[in-house]
Ligand SMILES: Nc1ncnc2c1ncn2[C@@H]1O[C@H](COP(=O)(O)OP(=O)(O)O)[C@@H](O)[C@H]1O
């Protein structure tokens with residue numbers, strides 16, 4: 001790790017420790033939800049930013065993670081066990097979803113994930129065992145090693161520690177051979193297949209890992225919010241992390257985190273000053289996407305490019321933005337003979 | 353008596369149509385193991401389509417493909433790679449947003465079987481040496497930090513060959529490997545393929561417009577015209593055939 005990286009990390013740790021004192025207990029709940037959103041958005045970016053899988057149904061895995069914790073909290077499961085359960089449940093439901101969507105890619109895949117998540121939402125709303133429309137109230141984290149989580153600051157530390165563990169896992173994944181291969185799959189899945197990569201299986205694994213992260217985020221939300229309702233699985237809950245990662249920048253590891261903090265803060269503070277806050281957020285999103293299509297984290301790179309015009313010319317790294325995320329919606333079948341293949345457009349154009 | 357190994361490639365009665373246009377019409381091709389075999393023919397003859405059928409990109413409408421004696425007609429492309437087939441595309445296809453080095457790394461971790469490892473970075477570290485060696489071998493060492501999208505077509509083709517070679521294939525499919533290369537690059541590539549072939553004894557199937565490359569490398573030639581095989585044989589013999597000369601009269605290449 002670079003010296004700057006270490007310094008940044010130390011600063012983050014110090015900030016997390018003193019944050020309850022700085023911010024005061026009134027606003028701490030909001031900051032709890034913001035760091036949970038950081039983890040959720042980072043998990044979603046494994047799909048959008050790395051693998052190029054446009055999922056619009058991540059709320060499903062967030063929701064089942066939340067319900068898993070809600071159910072076992074009543075039986076006084078210790079916190080680590082309950083959160084591991086949330087990770088497992090999120091992963092299992094995501095894996096099942098990846099099997100259901102096995103043959104689809106691009107826009108069809110996006111629509112199918114949305115439909116599956118909405119179906120789960122409707123189901124959860126109807127099941128009495130899960131509290132139906134009202135959900136499950138009265139969730140508390142049982143005290144651990146003598147630390148009680150009725151204390152707002154302690155609850156904050158609980159959230160921060162688990163979010164940090166989740167981020168560490170996604171950092172590891174991004175820097176692994178698997179993460180490198182996902183990058184290749186995003187750019188040209190068929191090319192990757194001709195290097196011996198089973199594209200569909202890799203996508204399923206990525207989808208499962210993202211589901212694990214969403215499940216953990218949902219589980220933390222259950223402890224923090226103390227009530228879980230079907231709203232956790234609603235489609236808007238899938239859209240929020242996508243907006244966050246687009247704001248921050250999908251090609252950066254910290255992009256979703258920055259977007260999550262920013263959007264959460266805006267939603268929270270604008271809500272207090274104006275009723276039409278959604279309008280202003282819409283404007284902001286539009287402005288960022290038009291002026292900084294590669295997200296807020298691309299500001300230094302953009303400035304540098306303006307200052308030293310064409311310094312590294314066409315050779316410097318290009319950062320990806322919205323166009324690339326939407327590009328992931330295009331039709332592209334992996335090279336797999338199990339299904340009929342769409343003719344290759346680039347080859348036929350160049351062979352005449 | 354020793355049994356002869358099965359042919360590296362055996363294509364039987366393959367028909368491939370695209371929306372009524374017959375790209376391959378009852379094609380037969382047998383390439384013995386260890387041979388360098390060239391498929392030539394004018395543009396649109398079906399050479400690339402034939403390679404796509406062998407590599408598993410297209411499933412033939414009729415006929416079968418055997419690789420090293422195994423029927424692979426309905427085997428997925430990524431499994432054919434595991435069975436020892438590697439290819440380079442006519443229009444080089446590399447991961448544009450990655451550096452040269454990162455492109456080869458994708459191939460190396462796939463070949464090592466570490467590409468599925470998401471919990472550790474060790475596979476990437478172990479890939480460094482083989483990546484550097486492959487780049488050295490393809491004379492891409494100076495370009496290793498270059499973004500692939502900023503490469504010339506000739507460099508891209510060499511990068512693609514480097515990616516194919518690290519898969520340690522038994523059968524290498526090269527679709528016009530020297531297209532877009534300078535004469536020096538072409539000569540170097542020919543030399544490299546030849547060297548590789550003498551050292552590893554792999555089977556090479558290639559298409560090529562540059563007849564100098566074809567005659568410098570190939571032990572056998574197959575002439576394809578409008579989706580059908582005109583003839584197969586020794587390059588010196590095929591070259592003298594009247595019908596072969598005829599189909600090349602119109603085409604300037
Ligand atoms: N994916 C495709 N879709 C439709 N037609 C194709 C496709 N690929 C090749 N063809 C057609 O098949 C014929 C053979 O093309 P190709 O195999 O590329 O020839 P060659 O490589 O010998 O120049 C051409 O008429 C070409 O237009």
Ligand SMILES: [Mg+2]
Nearest residue numbers: 351399400442
């Ligand atoms: Mg061709």
